[in-house]
Amino acid sequence: MKTALIQITSSDDPAANLNMVRGMIAEAAANDARFVLTPEVTNCISNSTTRQREVLQHQEDDITLAGLRAQAAELGIWILIGSLGIKTHDPDDRFANRSFMINPQGDIVAHYDKIHMFDVQVTETETFRESANYRPGERAVVADTDFGKVGMTICYDLRFPHLHAQLAHAGATILTVPAAFSPVTGAAHWESLLRARAIETGCWVIAPGQCGEHPTTRGKVRHTHGHSLVVAPWGEVLIDAGTTPGIHYFDLDDTSVTEARRKVPVLTHVRPFTGP
Numbered sequence: 001m002k003t004a005l006i007q008i009t010s011s012d013d014p015a016a017n018l019n020m021v022r023g024m025i026a027e028a029a030a031n032d033a034r035f036v037l038t039p040e041v042t043n044c045i046s047n048s049t050t051r052q053r054e055v056l057q058h059q060e061d062d063i064t065l066a067g068l069r070a071q072a073a074e075l076g077i078w079i080l081i082g083s084l085g086i087k088t089h090d091p092d093d094r095f096a097n098r099s100f101m102i103n104p105q106g107d108i109v110a111h112y113d114k115i116h117m118f119d120v121q122v123t124e125t126e127t128f129r130e131s132a133n134y135r136p137g138e139r140a141v142v143a144d145t146d147f148g149k150v151g152m153t154i155c156y157d158l159r160f161p162h163l164h165a166q167l168a169h170a171g172a173t174i175l176t177v178p179a180a181f182s183p184v185t186g187a188a189h190w191e192s193l194l195r196a197r198a199i200e201t202g203c204w205v206i207a208p209g210q211c212g213e214h215p216t217t218r219g220k221v222r223h224t225h226g227h228s229l230v231v232a233p234w235g236e237v238l239i240d241a242g243t244t245p246g247i248h249y250f251d252l253d254d255t256s257v258t259e260a261r262r263k264v265p266v267l268t269h270v271r272p273f274t275g276p
Helices: 014-030 049-055 063-075 155-159 161-169 183-201 255-263
Strands: 002-007 035-037 078-087 096-102 108-113 119-121 127-129 141-145 148-152 174-176 204-207 211-214 222-225 229-231 237-240 246-251
Touching: 002 014, 014 035, 014 063, 014 246, 063 078, 063 096, 096 148, 108 141, 108 148, 148 161, 155 183, 161 174, 161 183, 174 183, 183 204, 183 222, 183 229, 183 237, 237 246
Parallel strands: 002 035, 035 078, 148 174, 174 204
Antiparallel strands: 002 246, 078 096, 096 108, 119 127, 141 148, 204 229, 211 222, 229 237
16 A cells, blocks of 8 residues: 655644645645655644643644544545644643544544653753653554554654554554654664564554754754654665655555564564563
């Protein structure tokens, strides 16, 4: 199945980002893509909490979700919205970092809230405390589609192999890892971790990413790594999107999953053990 991965540079203006993404999805569909994937926080990248509170919306009101659901139905395609920053009704008023699988009728087939929060200090000047504004999810999710079972993860989840193994054991043949990866950690770890997750599970790993310097009306400017990747189940990197926005196409098929798992059936070799 022809599939399109979209690499973008989101700003802190959801309406402008939606217009940009809809144009790229329309182009992908015109080139016969039947499944299109967008990166993490497709709707807004901002380091300003006040700006986020101004422009982010609850799921039922979110313009990006509504716009992309309508477009999926209009074009008759599957869309993975890598994630959206979504307001919640939680007492602590934190947001959710939520990924959505949309079917060709425009329905939400599955949604997943990012479980692992990016609370790190990668350099003396670059610190992230995602949990200050976003609350972690608690449930792993496999989406059923007409082209296979899709294990949904987001960005920092990539560093937790047990999550991806559990998704594969639950039937996933495709793992999605939409991201807005730091340039520092991206250069050091991004490709290695994505290839490892593919090799460990025999899954396709599709990782659409944000890239470049993100326009902002308020707060510190943020940069992201880019290099959206598609990794085949044997571990080959089929696409590296580099550091500029664009649309990248590939063929998604089940036969490569079957072949990789036939050669090294690691999922059937898991054994219980004791200790340490």
